[in-house]
Structure formats: structure tokens, C-alpha cells
Amino acid sequence: MKVISRKEAIEKNLKYFFTGKPCKRGSIEKRVVRNSDCICVACSQAIKEMKRKSQLKCRPLKGRFIHPNEESRKRALKVSRKKWQDNNKDKVKVYKDRWAKAHPEKHVEGAARRNKRWSDSNRAQNSLYAKKWRQDRKDLVNLYTINRRAKRLSATPSWFSELDSFVLSQCTELCVLRKNATGFAWSIDHMIPLQGDAVCGLHVWNNFQVIPAKMNSSKRNKLIFMEPSEWITSVEKYFQTTHA
Numbered sequence: 001m002k003v004i005s006r007k008e009a010i011e012k013n014l015k016y017f018f019t020g021k022p023c024k025r026g027s028i029e030k031r032v033v034r035n036s037d038c039i040c041v042a043c044s045q046a047i048k049e050m051k052r053k054s055q056l057k058c059r060p061l062k063g064r065f066i067h068p069n070e071e072s073r074k075r076a077l078k079v080s081r082k083k084w085q086d087n088n089k090d091k092v093k094v095y096k097d098r099w100a101k102a103h104p105e106k107h108v109e110g111a112a113r114r115n116k117r118w119s120d121s122n123r124a125q126n127s128l129y130a131k132k133w134r135q136d137r138k139d140l141v142n143l144y145t146i147n148r149r150a151k152r153l154s155a156t157p158s159w160f161s162e163l164d165s166f167v168l169s170q171c172t173e174l175c176v177l178r179k180n181a182t183g184f185a186w187s188i189d190h191m192i193p194l195q196g197d198a199v200c201g202l203h204v205w206n207n208f209q210v211i212p213a214k215m216n217s218s219k220r221n222k223l224i225f226m227e228p229s230e231w232i233t234s235v236e237k238y239f240q241t242t243h244a
């Protein structure tokens with residue numbers, strides 16, 4: 001057999017090369033250009049055995065083989081995907097929006113599920129957030145409370161109109177304005193209580209008034225401050241007596 005180096009064999013586009021020197025198992029044979037493997041019987045068997053052993057290391061999963069490095073490959077994939085997403089936030093947003101539009105129910109479901117999972121695993125944090133929100137948005141809490149109460153007492157007429165809800169939202173804003181101006185809390189009151197002993201008021205625009213929260217909580221269902229601005233005449237006396 002003629003000696004031909006690997007380099008020459010590559011140049012001549014041959015499959016094998018031949019050094020004329022014995023392999024580590026003592027045979028003088030040609031070698032494969034691609035991986036320099038010796039093709040003698042002993043080497044072929046040894047190589048076959050090595051491949052079989054590396055196959056055994058793989059663990060079967062759902063009918064296919066997973067290479068031991070599969071996990072790290074997946075991890076690397078995740079990292080590179082995250083990197084791409086961070087660098088292409090606009091595209092990600094477009095894709096997500098497109099998906100959400102195509103699957104509206106799934107989108108809402110998924111958001112609810114994620115919210116629930118988060119609040120389940122961050123219960124303390126969540127209640128802190130809720131508490132802070134209630135403190136920051138006392139105006140809205142107040143609004144929800146009075147709407148809920150009216151609903152429970154069926155004081156909301158079927159003809160509850162745009163005007164009613166407009167006046168109500170103006171009252172909500174007025175609570176905030178007056179609180180900022182005076183430093184104490186204001187709330188929306190029904191001039192004629194929804195659940196008075198003698199009369200029952202309605203949850204409508206001309207029954208709303210904004211009075212100090214203290215006066216409102218002491219008023220409850222008493223038939224006082226029932227005329228527009230009537231509460232103003234008692235406010236001085238009220239605050240003197242309550243502060244004394």
C-alpha cells in the first residue's frame with residue numbers, strides 16, 4: 001500500500017489515507033480521512049463498542065432517546081430565546097397582540113390564571129397592594145360602596161340615567177377636591193336615606209350630596225341633613241362637639 005498523508009488525501013478528495021505506521025492496536029491499516037479512525041478489525045470493534053456504550057447512557061423518554069446533554073441544550077435555548085425577546089421587544093409585542101386577538105378567550109383565561117397564581121403565591125404582598133390601593137383610591141372605594149348599597153336595597157331605579165351616573169362621578173371627584181382642601185375625608189351621602197324608617201330615598205342624582213365622612217357615618221339612616229346644603233348649618237357645631 002502506498003503511503004499517502006491525510007493532507008494529500010484531502011487534496012485529492014480521497015476517503016482514506018495511509019501512514020504506514022502501526023495503530024495503537026498494532027495493525028498497519030489505512031485510516032478514514034473524515035475522523036482519522038483506523039479501519040483494522042480490532043479498532044472497528046472498539047469504536048463500535050464505544051458508540052454502543054454512549055447510547056446506553058441516554059435515557060429513554062416518551063419513546064425517543066434524549067442525549068445526556070439535552071437538558072443543558074434546552075437551557076441554553078431558553079437563555080438565547082430570552083435574549084432575543086429582550087432585544088426585539090417591539091416584535092414580541094406585535095406577536096403577542098396578534099395571538100391575543102386571534103384567541104381572545106384563551107388570552108383572558110391565561111391572564112386570569114397568571115394573576116391568580118401570582119396572588120396565591122404572594123398572598124401577603126397582594127393584600128398589601130390591595131390595602132394601599134384602597135387607601136390611595138378612597139374615592140373609588142366610597143363610590144363602589146354606595147353603588148353596592150343602593151343595589152342591595154334595590155334603590156337604583158330602572159331609569160337610572162346618564163345624568164345620575166354623571167352626577168355621581170362628579171360627586172366622587174368633589175370628595176377628592178374637598179379632602180385635599182380641608183385635610184379630612186368627605187363622602188357621598190343620600191340626602192333622603194335609602195333605608196329610612198318613614199321614607200326611603202333613591203339612588204338618583206338629586207338625592208346625592210357630598211358631606212364630611214364623619215357627619216355621614218353619624219347620620220346613618222337618621223332623617224337629618226335632608227335638604228340641599230342643610231348640613232352646612234350644622235357643620236361647625238358638629239366638628240366642635242366631635243373634637244371636644
Ligand SMILES: [Zn+2]
Nearest residue numbers: 023038040043
Ligand atoms: Zn487499528
